[in-house]
Amino acid sequence: MTTTTAAAALVLEDGRIFRGTAYGAVGQTLGEAVFCTAMTGYQETLTDPSYHRQIVVATAPQIGNTGWNDEDDESQQIWVAGYAVRDPARRHSNWRATGSLPEQLEQQSVVGIAGIDTRAVVRHLRSRGSMKAGIFSGAALAEPAELLARVTGQPSMIGADLAGEVSTDEIYTVEPEGEPRFTVVAVDLGIKSNTPRMFAQRGMRVHVVPSSTSLDKIVELKPDGTFLSNGPGDPATADTAVALTQGLLDKGLPLFGICFGNQILGRALGRGTYKMKFGHRGINIPVVEHETGRVSITAQNHGFALEGERGEQFDTPFGKAEVSHVCANDGTVEGVRLVDGRAFSVQYHPEAAAGPHDAAYLFDRFAGLMKGA
Structure with a gap:
C-alpha cells in the first residue's frame, strides 16, 4: 500500500x-x-x-x-x-x-x-x-x-548514544578522482555519502572507518589527515570518540570535523555541549566566520551545540583554541579551531546535498592544511 x-x-x-x-x-x-x-x-x-x-x-x-x-x-x-x-x-x-x-x-x-x-x-x-x-x-x-x-515512555534524545548504531561495520575506501594527493581517514559517526565524494574530487583517498576504530589502527593506515563526520545523538555520550580525537591531536595529525564532528572536537578541547530548544535544520542558515567576517549560507541539521561565544579564545592541552564561526541568527557556535590551524571543525554541512555550496572551500582548506603538514 x-x-x-x-x-x-x-x-x-x-x-x-x-x-x-x-x-x-x-x-x-x-x-x-x-x-x-x-x-x-x-x-x-x-x-x-x-x-x-x-x-x-x-x-x-x-x-x-x-x-x-x-x-x-x-x-x-x-x-x-x-x-x-x-x-x-x-x-x-x-x-x-x-x-x-x-x-x-x-x-x-x-x-x-x-x-x-x-x-x-x-x-x-x-x-x-x-x-x-x-x-x-x-x-x-x-x-x-x-x-x-x-x-x-520512550528514551530521551538527551543521553542518547547513537553514533555506533549508524556507523559502518567495516572499513571501506573511496578512491580519488585523478592522481592521488592525500590519504584521509574518516571516522564514521553517521557519515553522508557526499562527504567522501567531496574529498575524492580533490584527489584524496578516503578510508572510512567504524566509530569504534582504535587510534593504533588509524595510524596504521598512514593518513595525511583525519576527519570526524556528522552523526546523531547526544555528543555528551561520545566519550570514546572524544578520547580518539585527543589521541589524534596528540599525534599532530591535521583534523577536520563536520556537525557531530564539530561537537566532538569541541569536547576534546574541553568545551561543554547543550541541547538546543528546537535546533537548526534547513538549507538557508547564515554563518559568520570570525576571522574574515565572511558569511556563508549553509545547510544544517543539529539539535545539540557547543558552549561559547564568537571569537572567544581558550587554552587547551593542545594549544590555544577559538570559536571560529557563529550563526548570524542566534549566535550559536558553528565552528572551533586550534589557533595554529592544524585542527578545525564546523557545525554546518559544507558538503551540502541538497543545499548551498558556499562553504565547499573548507575542503580545499583541509587539503592546504595537509599539504603544509
Whole structure:
C-alpha cells in the first residue's frame, strides 16, 4: 500500500495530537519530533544518518513531487523514525525518478502521516521545543491516553548514544578522482555519502572507518589527515570518540570535523555541549566566520551545540583554541579551531546535498592544511 485513507495520528509528548492519514508504512513509530525548513532535498534528508530516531516534520507544504531515485541517497537506507507532511504529491514527475516517495517509505517500513497542518506543528515545536513524539496508524491506533503513554515512555534524545548504531561495520575506501594527493581517514559517526565524494574530487583517498576504530589502527593506515563526520545523538555520550580525537591531536595529525564532528572536537578541547530548544535544520542558515567576517549560507541539521561565544579564545592541552564561526541568527557556535590551524571543525554541512555550496572551500582548506603538514 502506497496511498491510503487509513486514519493516523501524530502525538506529541505534551499531549497535543494532530490527526491525518497514513503515509508510507502503516503502524507505529516513536522518536523526537523536529522540523526541517528545507524547501528541496527530501530524499537527502530522509537518508541522512543524523536524523536517526527523529520524526521529521517537513515545512515545505508539498512533498514527493520528484519521486525517488537511485542516485541521491546520502546512505544505504532511510534513517528517519517517521515523516510528517502536509500535502503529499498525488503523482511524481521527474526523468530521474525510479519510484515514488510513499512506495519507498513503505518498502523501508517508515511510518508517516499526511494531511496535517504542519505550520501548526512547527509553531508548536518552536514555542515548546523539540519533544518526544509518535506516529500511529492502522492497528497501532488506540485511545489518546494509551498513545501518550507510549510516547512518554520512550528514551530521551538527551543521553542518547547513537553514533555506533549508524556507523559502518567495516572499513571501506573511496578512491580519488585523478592522481592521488592525500590519504584521509574518516571516522564514521553517521557519515553522508557526499562527504567522501567531496574529498575524492580533490584527489584524496578516503578510508572510512567504524566509530569504534582504535587510534593504533588509524595510524596504521598512514593518513595525511583525519576527519570526524556528522552523526546523531547526544555528543555528551561520545566519550570514546572524544578520547580518539585527543589521541589524534596528540599525534599532530591535521583534523577536520563536520556537525557531530564539530561537537566532538569541541569536547576534546574541553568545551561543554547543550541541547538546543528546537535546533537548526534547513538549507538557508547564515554563518559568520570570525576571522574574515565572511558569511556563508549553509545547510544544517543539529539539535545539540557547543558552549561559547564568537571569537572567544581558550587554552587547551593542545594549544590555544577559538570559536571560529557563529550563526548570524542566534549566535550559536558553528565552528572551533586550534589557533595554529592544524585542527578545525564546523557545525554546518559544507558538503551540502541538497543545499548551498558556499562553504565547499573548507575542503580545499583541509587539503592546504595537509599539504603544509
